Ligand code: SF4
């Protein structure tokens with residue numbers, strides 16, 4: 001990595017502690033990613049982005065900030081990036097996916113809190129994540145209880161705006177959410193001093209939709225019989241989508257897809273024939289949480305799709321681009337965002353339909369229900385999902401695990417047994 | 428899928444012509460290492476403590492089986508390993524998880540089994556089987572000793588009793604309820620109950636009761652279909668069997684060979700592979 005120490009120091013990063021993180025990440029990445037066979041050429045860009053994760057993009061953000069742009073950090077796929085970009089802000093997704101930040105998080109949060117929350121708060125409090133340090137505003141949302149209460153703590157350290165997300169998808173919930181989007185628009189305008197207009201919103205809707213289209217194209221290639229890309233690589237790309245420059249990212253994903261299409265035409269696969277195809281569903285996997293995919297793909301399985309927020313929930317629906325007025329634009333945004341099926345909603349049957357549909361579309365052989373510990377909403381929803389999948393004859397197992405690798409051996413046994421079960425002679 | 432009945436008939440006819448081929452299954456568990464030599468029937472079995480090296484234990488049981496039965500290495504056409512040390516033997520043909528192997532073994536011992544409850548030293552699991560003996564669902568407890576053999580061992584040590592003594596306890600003793608499932612909490616709970624003068628025997632029964640509750644809740648989560656086969660070291664405890672039977676209202680089937688079900692299953696999987704080789 002180039003030398004960014006001055007930059008980090010100017011952002012108030014705890015250099016000593018941050019060095020510890022920088023010391024382990026490359027090895028971790030190499031072991032999990034670079035050791036894979038037959039990786040597509042065009043993964044190089046994404047390797048680069050990770051190798052420079054706290055450098056290149058941070059520098060870019062600093063340069064934008066110099067020119068007056070504001071950086072806005074978000075934690076959930078319900079927060080509309082379109083508004084942020086329209087108002088001249090830069091949106092970055094900020095979830096913590098590493099054990100490294102957890103001890104700092106546990107200083108202010110109960111231990112039995114979801115690791116995503118502990119890591120996110122820890123990254124801010126410990127000053128060990130330059131993305132957090134770059135953000136001028138953090139945007140929370142009222143999804144799960146853990147996050148809701150964590151914003152109050154985070155607010156003691158940095159400006160936080162909380163969007164009040166409804167918990168049910170009724171008409172009045174929609175009106176309410178549209179109102180919240182308007183309040184968010186005002187907040188962004190206040191922060192950047194730039195008015196959100198029909199014109200710049202139209203542009204940003206297109207910008208974010210284009211990113212979604214690129215990801216859709218990538219995921220469509222994972223429907224191929226011969227998988228041209230590993231699940232791990234695809235996950236990495238989606239994770240990077242949350243914080244990379246949207247325009248460049250879109251372009252790079254398309255370049256990769258060109259290569260993958262060639263592979264598909266030639267029938268190239270990165271997995272051995274007969275490798276069971278797995279649909280992963282559940283809680284988000286924030287970078288650098290690659291644990292589940294790594295365990296699956298080193299135990300004889302291949303991940304073909306993620307029904308998660310670091311998967312199709314992030315991009316499967318586009319925002320309608322055909323709007324007469326700004327009011328229409330805001331309504332289109334409301335519709336698009338409230339169409340996401342998160343377990344924080346009740347009821348949430350749409351998610352079950354999604355899982356079954358994706359299972360078929362991606363020709364999966366089995367479903368792995370992934371849940372972070374202490375995530376009640378996703379853990380409880382397992383029962384309904386399992387029953388619905390059983391009715392469809394779709395095999396599923398639930399794996400609850402955090403970021404540490406202590407339980408890797410046991411999980412591998414369960415995964416292997418699951419794959420042996422999928423492979424049973426009469427199936 | 429070859430029906431097991433047909434498979435067995437078929438195997439014996441093949442064997443007459445080819446004479447004396449075998450498969451060996453080796454189950455390297457955290458406590459014991461077990462092996463079975465098989466040729467459509469179980470020829471011999473062996474159990475030794477795993478000790479510190481599953482690799483050594485696995486090699487030892489393999490050699491012992493060959494020697495004892497006067498069989499040459501060349502006659503063993505497939506070696507399948509299972510258990511937590513399953514990846515440690517380089518001379519094995521394939522490693523298969525204990526879940527698949529236990530299911531195969533238990534089904535061989537009793538074809539009516541549709542649910543396997545296995546409580547081992549480090550983990551406990553419930554496996555659902557279909558009519559052909561294939562795994563249709565399973566549940567394994569998560570990285571926690573609650574309800575396993577280790578839990579029982581820790582608690583027995585605390586009471587200064589042997590696990591075997593638990594079975595000798597008179598059924599008129601009233602079990603003391605232990606409310607903590609977690610090993611660490613249960614430990615301190617038992618220490619304070621002992622200090623309060625609660626009888627060791629009722630504590631011992633209370634511990635079994637808590638393991639039984641845990642087992643029953645796992646069984647319910649997978650769905651109980653009889654018959655239930657009970658395997659693993661802890662299945663030897665008669666009191667525990669009775670407790671689970673009372674709570675489920677169903678009989679538990681425990682075969683004298685249930686301890687080696689994993690190794691047997693591995694051997695059968697190996698044998699089926701040899702067998703399929705002939706068909707192909
Ligand atoms: S799982 Fe729910 S709360 Fe978490 S990021 Fe996704 S939509 Fe937001």
Ligand code: SF4
Nearest residue numbers: 114116144283374375
């Ligand atoms: S994973 Fe669950 S508990 Fe964690 S932040 Fe998301 S919804 Fe909340």
